[in-house]
Amino acid sequence: MKLPWMKIFSLAVCWTILLALLRTCDNNPWGKNAARENTLYQTISFEIRNLDPLAANYTHESAVIDNIVEMPLAYHYLKRPYQLVTPMLTELPAATYFDAQGNPLPGEPDASLVARSEYTFHLEPGILYQPHPCFDDTSKALVEHPRRPQDFGPCGFREVTAEDFKTSLVRLCDIRTGSPMFGQFCGFLEGLQECRKAVEAEVARLDAERLAAGEKPTALTTRPSLPDYRKIPCDAIQIVDRHTLKYVLKRKYPQFLYWMTMHYFAPIPFEALQFYNRPEVNAAELKYVNWPVANGPYMLDKCELDHQIVLVKNPNYHPTPYPSEGNPEDQGTDILLDAGKALPFIDKIVFNWDPETIPTWTKFQQGYYDNSGLPVDEFDNAMSMNPAGGELSLSPEMEAKGIQMTATVPPISYYMAFNMRDPVVGGLGERQRLLRQAIAIALDTRQYVTIFRNGNGIMCEGILPPGIFGAAEPPATMNTVLNAWDGKESVRKELSVAKELLVQAGYPNGIDKETGNPLVIYLDHAAAGKPDFKNTFRWMADHLKQIGIQLEEKGFDLNRSRQRLSEGNWQFLYARGWVADYPDPENFLMLFASENGHVEHHGPNYSNYSSPEYDEIFRKLETMPNTPQRKALIDQANQILYRDTPVVWDFHPRNITLTHGWLHNYRPNTISYDTIKYLRLDTALREKCQREWNRPCKWPFLLLMTLFTLATLVPKRK
Template structure:
């Protein structure tokens, strides 16, 4: 379908308004759209540009690792700013590999001391902040970048997770800045992280953490940012990501469009993969790409399109190379889980992936209705869980794109075992009613709804959003709560506003999702970890016995003892039910026939580093 035909068929005024967000509808960017000094190095090329276009379903926050935590911002950041370690894009099972590090970290026997050596000769992308000088990456850049998460100025959403690592000295410097209301002292020596020489830094932990190397693979936690860049741009850092990665940000229109172009100063790097013999997809990719210089493309264009219909229709019009299929179009794109015949005939490809995530509902443990640790409050939460059917949610609202969550941990992470069932997805309305009756949650005034044991009306307040998908989930909740005579009221609001309320502890019940950023499955236990209250622990669950288990798990290497403690921790959560996991979601990714080398990865976000475009197969309207 051509663009002209597409617009002719899009008669809905709302649809036409939504389509104005598409990248090909946008006028050329003005100088103000791009960071100072940005240039289009690929524009002068005599060969066709290799451009990848992809749409995010929600807006980004910005591109400063110290200030963001959302998926879409981190995807952009991962293409620009590099941590010492990363993940092999092609190989399965997941393998950690070096990125800027010369080798994997040296770790002490007690898992408290981690020494990282950086390869010499890696340079930041050119930027006016460097005043015309080439700027080499050094160990001091990683020391500085980690310290930024402790600087109160940046209000880092990643601070709490690093705080748990107990990096000696950093908390004291942070507290001094808060107490004296002075700038954070980046030059104050701390034992927690030190540059030993130009290319070596050491992280000293206050407690053992055998999984700490996974933090070194996270560009939000350990992405290298130069101090000169922060000094130059200050509060404008969100729009000026400067890194050592394969791409540069050259255009940004907030909540609309982001353009990344190949970094002309990127070091020599080649595609390297050694997939397992039984991994047919990995073997094919390795055969095709091994030895190729990276990146293979010239530009990535990200658009923000929140509505499902224009996203899907624009992909069919060849305006995107890759699409995360919206739920509303899952049956159209992949009936029965297989690529639709009409799409297959066009040479498109489908990847159906079980994501390393879960959706969950939490109960505010400080709320007077659903919170508390007494038997009657536990019974109420367990009854609500038993009265809601996760499997029906998958069939109806999720179009079959998920599996019931039977544990707190998620697929593709260590400790996850699909055979373990802690009852989070058990559906038994008869048992739910019996629990409520037993603990006095009965209809005392004859209005058809259950009341509190003291006779006061019981109304559950479920926070939600106003979009179509959220309304479908609300209908599921209303249906199943009515079946056990529980009155549930829905409080709609914008997601950012609801999130602020959740962090402040003023939300009673809310559902949201969480995606893994590393293979460490125990990270999901922090959704109920006491010290994370108000950040990762929105349920505000505080149980010393549980917190002690999580602390101990974090200090153990992989093995039977660790797995046994993870099981104990989940048993406690199933008993107290501060959180009800719902679903591990499937993601449907459909790509155009000219888009090559994409493979969905549960943790690596920098897919643009590894993909290619066959410009000879693109429609003429798409060639740049």
């Protein structure tokens, strides 16, 4: 018999290719030895626009930046309630107060007496910036097409000085920086508006000089003029000496210290701005907003915003020990095992761009991401109800993998606002107030959380989330206008109560007694494309229908929605949220102060609520320390808000974080994100688990190839 040599040869080639492919194939996205390296892998699911500490405003941007910059103040990693610590300072700054005549006011004076306050910051000497070519005057491009600052050399470094804080603050005043905080900081820092004008004048002067020197107008936009921020006067900051600076506030504002934990006040070396303004660096499209230079525990090694951001340990990071004490219940637990050891523990952090939920979750389950949130769609697969206590816990499969769950209620409040300028639902009149209360009762947010969030949230009593001083503690200080105590927990009142309130408001069964027309409420939203909106809206409409109110939706794109908000041209607003900037009740209660009205003052009081009674109490409690007197005032403020119901108090979300067993020292911090330096990895365990969980399954391909071989070689019947 003649052998089909051609077929045999082809099959041999196919077999060789298949075996070679199968030998190299695996699902590891990081490479063969990656698990062994001391590298943390995390995901970025939302677009990061920039990493400029003065302009970045989203939590996912903070998650990266806060590990690059270090702030003068920070929150204690382990202790709760949150406590301030001083990583860069010799001591916690204390305020000095002055009256209108400039005379010092002793102790804790009443806010109304204070015309100026000062905070003096004493920097620890010897805190160094990361190595960077900006600190060496002789640095130049080392490669033909530089793509990273590291492509320039040599690198230098220098000490962080008081002047760098001035550079930062004056740059924040530069309108071109686009800092979202400028308006808010003007509310308490002295002379920022004047500083902005001075920066504008200096930029105009520099632009004019460049044009006179023959540069084209387009050059001013491609390489904007850089004013020397160090020399521009700014009343808000005074440089006392190399390591001492003073912030000047125009009123009493103790929350200022909390702001000093945020990256908006990060020190910026002017050399870095000069470096990125060099023509050759500018031509290489390297910008400070993508490559910040700072003094934090990590520094940028790779910045591809649409693919991967990689941070590596900053070799100049000043010695910082892991905390040796935490909450009382932490004593003797693993969380204190690393007490006193030098931070950071992890050498490298990879933030990998993964915009879709399924790949992110799959990689976490495969062990390729070290931690993860819990996607809503995966809730049933990952969680199970503990039969004993009815508490949620991880599914046995997840527990078997050594995954740990941490559930926290971050200081976030969601609400649905009424426009207090609207003639139907707004205003402080009795009729409108009763109508708002009826609507709020009909929308049972506890049920909403159960249906749409798998129970992951707590029904709001008011605006203050749990853990914030003065938050409602049912049944003692619950919202009795909308809720009732059922013996175990606070629940929404019956619909009959809402119906009765509608009758009192002059809308029996949802019909306007005066006009005879049915009552229609219009819900403004910018969520038309969001998958859960349709169901949520149907749920809301059904609930309001039960008391006779018709709910209609008015969907707009984000811009149009924001424009309508600014104009006050809306009635009822879908799902707004407030994430705490700092752990103080003032940060939430100011959402209802008249001075923050969105239409009139462009502030965050989106409901445009304006109550002289509330304003007076808010002004008193705003600057007080957390004392029983402040608590009493907060209770009063809460009662006014409960009564007026300017918003439907929605829920405080419960975040679930999952971490693999090889990630140690994880403690959620829902206020700041400078926490990766405390984490430690057991890379040997990670490598072992990854190998066990991801053994390639090759037999289906071998079987198919065998069948194909047989089909090819067996002679066909003619």
